[in-house]
Amino acid sequence: MGTVEAANKDANGSLLEKNPTVVFVLGGPGSGKGTQCANIVKNFGYTHLSAGDLLRAEIKSGSENGTMIQNMIKEGKIVPSEVTIKLLQKAMQESGNDKFLIDGFPRNEENRAAFEKVTGIEPAFVLFFECPEEEMERRLLSRNQGREDDNIETIRKRFKVFLESSLPVINYYDAKGKVRKIDAARPIEEVFETVKGIFGPKNEKVNHYVRLMSKLYMYKFHFVSKTKIGNHCLPC
Numbered sequence: 001m002g003t004v005e006a007a008n009k010d011a012n013g014s015l016l017e018k019n020p021t022v023v024f025v026l027g028g029p030g031s032g033k034g035t036q037c038a039n040i041v042k043n044f045g046y047t048h049l050s051a052g053d054l055l056r057a058e059i060k061s062g063s064e065n066g067t068m069i070q071n072m073i074k075e076g077k078i079v080p081s082e083v084t085i086k087l088l089q090k091a092m093q094e095s096g097n098d099k100f101l102i103d104g105f106p107r108n109e110e111n112r113a114a115f116e117k118v119t120g121i122e123p124a125f126v127l128f129f130e131c132p133e134e135e136m137e138r139r140l141l142s143r144n145q146g147r148e149d150d151n152i153e154t155i156r157k158r159f160k161v162f163l164e165s166s167l168p169v170i171n172y173y174d175a176k177g178k179v180r181k182i183d184a185a186r187p188i189e190e191v192f193e194t195v196k197g198i199f200g201p202k203n204e205k206v207n208h209y210v211r212l213m214s215k216l217y218m219y220k221f222h223f224v225s226k227t228k229i230g231n232h233c234l235p236c
Contacts, residue, residue, distance in 0.1 A: 018098045022121050024173075025103040026166055027129030029158045030136030030143075031184045032191060036129065037101050039192045044199045047097040051105035054087040055079060076157030078107045078165060081114035089119065101127075108165035112172065126173045127198070129184035129191075133159055 027033045037048040059066040106112040180198050
């Protein structure tokens, strides 16, 4: 068990050394997050990590975790934090980049606290796409992507879960001045014009400062963690 814990800490340390910039991307199902993330990747060099896509890939793998994830999604429930965080960490480490859009995560307060504790990373900010439920439902029913969870009953369950679980996360970061709200009911091009204003050059100095402060936080976190592990691993 100690070996597994040490391995996880080493993996975290490797990720922290990249001094990553993380932006959480939140919004209800059908709010257009994925489309805008693709635009941000193309224009600003971020790596887009969709928690939903990573989970669906795990389902397709046929693993035990994949079966569990599939059952929870059918019921409109939220997948355990440790499962999603492990998938996100792996994807971040393998990307070769140091700027990440994490789409659809954290889904709740427990997700948020677990991510920061496990990875030692705080987001630079949260990009929140606001969209009326009626418009999101219309988009989901018309997109015809063949997704198993794109039926009216499951869609409404997903709306309910988002409202009950994700809004407290948005409120938490809003209180820290880290939420950038976007009116996502508008056409794609108009939405991206607003997004560009958040990621554009005029915000580079602010983003640089945030990264420096995050780096100090992460090194402090990693040093304390290594110290604790060292104390536990001293020979008897």
